[in-house]
Amino acid sequence: MHQKFMNCWSLAIYLLVLTILGDRFGIGIGIAMLHNEHTQTHTHTHTHDHMQGHSSSHHMDQSTLVFFTLNDLKQGKVLPVYFRGNNPSNSPQFLPREEAESIPFSLSKLDFLLQYFGFSQGSSQAKAMENTLRECEVKPIKGETKFCATSLESMLDFVHEMIGVKTQVQVLNTKNLENSTINILQNYTIVDEPREVPAPKMVACHTMPYPFVIYYCHYQKSESKVFQVSLQGENRNKNNKNNKNDVEGVAVCHMDTSQWSESHVSFQVLGIKPGSSPVCHFFPADNLVWVPLSKIDLGVENQLFTTI
Template sequence: MASVLFLFFNLSLSVLVVSYALSSSSAASQQSKFWSQNVDGNMPKSILSKLSPLSESETEVFTPLISQKYFSSNPKFCTTANLVCSAVVNPPPPGVKIYNFGFTGKVDPSSFFRLLVLKKGHKVTMPSHLDSQLPNRSFLPPEIARNIPLNASELQRIFPTAFSIPLTKAAMDKSLGYCNAPAVKGERGSCLKTLEDMIQFSRENLGGKHLAALTSDYTKGMGNQVVMIGNVKPYKTNKIIACHEIFFPFATYYCYKLPSTRIYDVDVANPKKMGTMNKFLVICHMDTSGWTPKHVAFKLLKLSPGKGEVCHWITQMDLIWIGYD
């Protein structure tokens, strides 16, 4: 009986989608409008590429259906919403993108460094994870995303194909680990399923009259490259939130408020394009006293908690939010 209901549900859904599909993307328009109302400056290309392609009518169709018991990875939903439901996705390297864990596995030694590295004329090797790009997929509209709880059983119900692929399942399991991990002392973190949620989280936690989003210009292809440090400019703010992309079939970010943190705008010479400079963001955690002694950064830098700052590069897929008056 269940299989008959499931078949009928999928056939009905396909008819509804075809009947209601529109060429314009109302969801993207709403996401862009929310950005312009709450964030100063233009939307980074990495976020612009993740705006939802769903029309208003498609959103209205999928919103009530996504919570149905027999809704399961309908190919039309995945394609129409630009989701990644059946691809092989490699989990992100351990200890690189999320920093409130105590990883002991092998990590690129260039992943973490001390502040003294940021000297003009200094040559450094960029970490390999700058080339680690998750597949592009779109944010869901809030109406749909709120019906998808971030827990393994519900995600497997809605996206069973993704869970049937071992590497993709491992990527989602790692993301769930990030979402459920206890926060470091003084930090507040959350996994945010929509662009609107990410903006709202940043605004609520940073305060101030204005909100801005920063990211590195272009980091793809820079992994393992030896570059020369150019100008280094510190940002004069202590209101900072970092957001790192994690993997679920829809675009999701893990964001956390950072105490005792500094961010820097760093020009680096691109060895593949002589005479040109890339702008990178660097974030330095100045107080590591709340970190676990097992954190891989301490092993790489020969430090212990609270005995020195830990810095790392921000990729073009990550975001740094700052609040100011």
């Protein structure tokens, strides 16, 4: 990898990404326990199946209520949405690249990894780790490039490999205002006209259940549109201007779903078929969307990374 890039970016990566994720993950070299392993694995399976189309069957639950159509994306529209939060005290930790790369990350090494982290065979932690490793090794669909990042540095390497080594980029994430740990399904009203983010290329990165932070990142050649959406929850306290039920959401609309599986959970939620309509979804607060930095973004207060 580019040595100059890594030397100059090392400190900037940690400082800037932590402004987004600092409330959600601890930083350190220790190993934290997986939390809510079965529930989180189930949620992540839905999250990544809708991106990959590898799903075979799903039973519906509230964690699937993040999908909508492009026609829904308008001011005044009311959508039932489940925003998954995190408990920072139970969240796994980032590892420095050197340490992360010293630990095998392969399904074939699962027995060793369970012993290394002290998890028993058949435990919920073991099942969560197995699911993550298996998903990271699944063959990508046509037009997709995928990568499971075991460190912040490797994630940024992948982002620049996909978007452009010399391209300035910005990272977007959903913000649950005032309280980043809410886990609640409720109706949200789109209070302003959604703002499309110019994004000729996009890399989406999703957290995966594991003893340390893993990001499942992928880039797709097919067209996607990125939006920032201001949402107001129905359970908000109207006397509180900074309300935990208000959300600044990041949404992505996939314009071509023809390569997705017919059993994809989004089609069940929306009652549509592959390729019949764009499919949109909101991102959880701890997921990241990387896009090129455009000129019109220069005056906006976003979290920015610029190449050196």
